[in-house]
Amino acid sequence: MKRFTISIFIILILGISLFPNLVSAQPNEMPEWVSQVIQHWSNGNIDDVEFFYAMNFLANNNIITKDSFKNQLVKIQKTSDVEDTLVHSSYRVFVDSFPKDSELDHSIIDDAVLFWKKNNVNFILVDDQHMANAKIFWIKEMDGPNDGYVIKGDRIEIGLGTSIDGKWHGYDKKSITFLVKHELGHFLGCPHSADPQNIMYPKYNEYTKYDHLPVC
Template identity: 30%
Template sequence: MLKRKNEIAIVVIAFLILFFVSQFASDAPHEYPKLLEIPWDHTPITVFVDDVNVPQHYSPTYRVQVEYALLYWETGGNLKLDFIPDFEIVDTDDADISIMWVENLEEVTGADEGVAGFCISYEVNGTYEHADIVLEVGNYQGYSWRQYGDRNMLLITKHELGHALGLAHSNDRKDIMYPAYEEMDDVNPLLLNATRPFLLVFGVGSLVVIGFLLVNWRRYKRKREHLEMELFGGDGV
């Protein structure tokens, strides 16, 4: 009984070591590069949200996601800004940041596949004079059209606002400035992000099963040897 417990303990420890090694091995040093340290020379930063000229699949809940995204950065965001932005939503299109939606970026602007939004900033004398954010409301998966849910819209908007606040792309997968929706050609980034936790659970589950199978096999082998000893008197067969 004690032996079996030891074996289980060894398997569990081996699995834990493997798990942590794999976690650390995949963690490159995180970088948070900046396009501009101080992107806006005034405050508040005015924002115009065009929820009138909207594409067919626009959802009124998207505007709310923009408001959440603005609040996200006003309350610290990803903690990589050296300033706390203060936004003011205005109703004129000469605002500092303009946000608009299109049906599909690939079709409307010829953007690369997988790009869900972009931000074009106009820099004058080291600060931004204006930034345009364009967001798509969905994309094609194969031939079928999929509309973005509010959660995706919030993530995309937070990311593009990060660019408008002077942040470049991070290599930290957990950071909002990781280009999860962009610059990935072959895989669907939405799908990949959604399946990552499941893949991890599946991997961990497989390891545990393999561990226990190994323990059982060793136990079976010992039992068999014991039986052979009893039956054949240890002559070997």
């Protein structure tokens, strides 16, 4: 992974340095050196996560546009779903393994990622927490009054249960899915909402759909 990280950013730096007149984005045009980067990615020579991160960097700095990126994907016959890298704000997320005695599964994360994608946020899962913008960790029981926290801006802790009369009770899958969606919202800077159907509502109700998207 590190090999890809170093190589693609060397290419970006060299491209911007050697071709300063070609870094201003045009609606349907793309610098040739960027096209070559995309071709290398298409051939499997560049890791997906680092490629998406680099393309967002270029778009945010007005070096390429969404239209030129889309046109280039058409040329190399890549599927349109990868256009999301520029349509959505992208963040890399590391998710710790569930406890061995847990019956929970990765569909919790899949549901949360899909939910936020509807709100124009693209969470890309990575295996290396050092590459992640956000890190999710599972805590058997939280010490404080809340079941989820965002700590120091990038560490997300999700409580998996609580003790009642000295006996620990695990939360169900739906509850934890809500917590993950909710805390990812706090990671993005979303405040609590007074709307009971908004995912940023501070209290969970198992009968609520939470289909109202927040404004962050």
